[in-house]
Amino acid sequence: MKKLLSTVACGIAAMSFGQAAFADPDNNNLTVDGMAISTDVKAMADSPLDKLFSGWRFRESETQALQMDDFDNPSFVFVEDGEALYDKVDGSEGKACSSCHEDVAEFKGLRPTLPRWNEDKGKLYSMEQYINDCRVDRMGAEKWKWTGTNMTAMTSLISLQSRGMPISVATDGPVADILSKGKEIYYTRVGQLDMSCANCHEDNYGNMIRADHLSQGQVNGFPTYRLKNAKMNSIHGRFKGCMKNIRAKPFKPGGAEFQALELYVASRGNGLAVESPSVRN
Amino acid sequence: MSKPRVKVPKSAGAGDTITIKTLMKHKMESGQRKDKDGNKIPRKIINFFSATFNGEEVMSVNLHGAVSTNPFIQFDMKVPATGDLAFKWVDDDGTVTETSKTIKVS
Numbered sequence: 001m002k003k004l005l006s007t008v009a010c011g012i013a014a015m016s017f018g019q020a021a022f023a024d025p026d027n028n029n030l031t032v033d034g035m036a037i038s039t040d041v042k043a044m045a046d047s048p049l050d051k052l053f054s055g056w057r058f059r060e061s062e063t064q065a066l067q068m069d070d071f072d073n074p075s076f077v078f079v080e081d082g083e084a085l086y087d088k089v090d091g092s093e094g095k096a097c098s099s100c101h102e103d104v105a106e107f108k109g110l111r112p113t114l115p116r117w118n119e120d121k122g123k124l125y126s127m128e129q130y131i132n133d134c135r136v137d138r139m140g141a142e143k144w145k146w147t148g149t150n151m152t153a154m155t156s157l158i159s160l161q162s163r164g165m166p167i168s169v170a171t172d173g174p175v176a177d178i179l180s181k182g183k184e185i186y187y188t189r190v191g192q193l194d195m196s197c198a199n200c201h202e203d204n205y206g207n208m209i210r211a212d213h214l215s216q217g218q219v220n221g222f223p224t225y226r227l228k229n230a231k232m233n234s235i236h237g238r239f240k241g242c243m244k245n246i247r248a249k250p251f252k253p254g255g256a257e258f259q260a261l262e263l264y265v266a267s268r269g270n271g272l273a274v275e276s277p278s279v280r281n
Numbered sequence: 282m283s284k285p286r287v288k289v290p291k292s293a294g295a296g297d298t299i300t301i302k303t304l305m306k307h308k309m310e311s312g313q314r315k316d317k318d319g320n321k322i323p324r325k326i327i328n329f330f331s332a333t334f335n336g337e338e339v340m341s342v343n344l345h346g347a348v349s350t351n352p353f354i355q356f357d358m359k360v361p362a363t364g365d366l367a368f369k370w371v372d373d374d375g376t377v378t379e380t381s382k383t384i385k386v387s
Binding site for chain 2 (some may be wrong): 071072074076077080231
């Protein structure tokens with residue numbers, strides 16, 4: 001991490017006696033139980049970034065290590081909750097997810113393509129909507145809250161099936177308009193601090209924000225377990241947190257604005273490997 | 282408490298040192314927090330953990346406040362012979378959760 005290393009080097013020079021922990025080379029290789037996952041990729045020609053980096057690269061080595069073993073990774077507590085929910089009969093039809101989708105492994109390859117255009121419904125669909133459609137239409141059950149515990153447990157389980165696959169959301173066709181709306185939101189300064197997503201995640205990734213390194217704001221690791229709140233966090237939940245940080249009034253999770261932003265941010269990470277469920281601070 | 286997660290090697294050589302990892306999903310309510318109406322939320326944590334190999338205690342821990350949510354406990358032990366490693370978590374409300382794993386020594 002070039003930008004990161006130069007910051008560290010300056011830090012050591014300024015302190016004159018560098019600490020050993022600081023001088024360790026940044027480990028760039030993510031392997032999860034023997035499976036190598038690439039954490040950087042050359043950006044497409046039309047990308048504002050030269051190289052794409054997963055948020056994993058910006059974390060401290062201790063946090064990074066948590067993600068390198070599925071037992072150490074606290075997300076798997078919630079993945080197991082998701083497995084239980086998958087088999088749990090709910091609603092008036094007496095069905096569980098597993099009544100139709102026998103093996104959750106059939107969702108392999110779904111996560112990298114979301115959000116995507118749903119032809120039948122005529123709108124952009126995130127994983128949360130597909131799950132809720134199934135719950136309401138097929139199971140006769142109540143909808144889950146977009147950022148709720150049950151929902152993130154289920155999205156964690158489904159996303160895990162595609163771990164290691166490159167993100168490839170479609171950016172053309174019917175979603176082109178939504179994508180440009182998402183781009184507009186990304187670059188619009190809002191809130192009392194008058195900041196846009198790009199001010200941090202494009203102009204300053206690798207630099208410090210308080211005691212933390214800014215990432216590129218990629219969504220390839222979501223849903224993600226944050227040490228901060230000890231639970232799984234959805235993409236929209238994270239957007240909301242970011243907007244609060246810049247003293248803006250957040251959009252509604254599951255709303256059109258965040259969905260457009262989700263699509264645009266996901267498209268900025270096209271090519272990065274899915275890491276869900278990841279561990280971040 | 283929910284289903285505990287434990288990682289124990291299925292087999293080992295006699296006298297080998299093996300690493301055991303355990304994780305229990307638990308809120309670990311500290312007793313320091315207050316709810317929306319300002320009432321104290323009572324303490325509810327896992328206050329005791331033990332591991333027993335063939336009836337003999339390998340290690341035990343008394344847990345107090347300031348232990349994080351979903352406590353993760355890892356330790357090393359020597360395995361003398363084939364046997365069962367039993368784990369026990371005790372909650373403040375008296376709930377006891379137990380699980381055990383067999384280690385084959387060749």
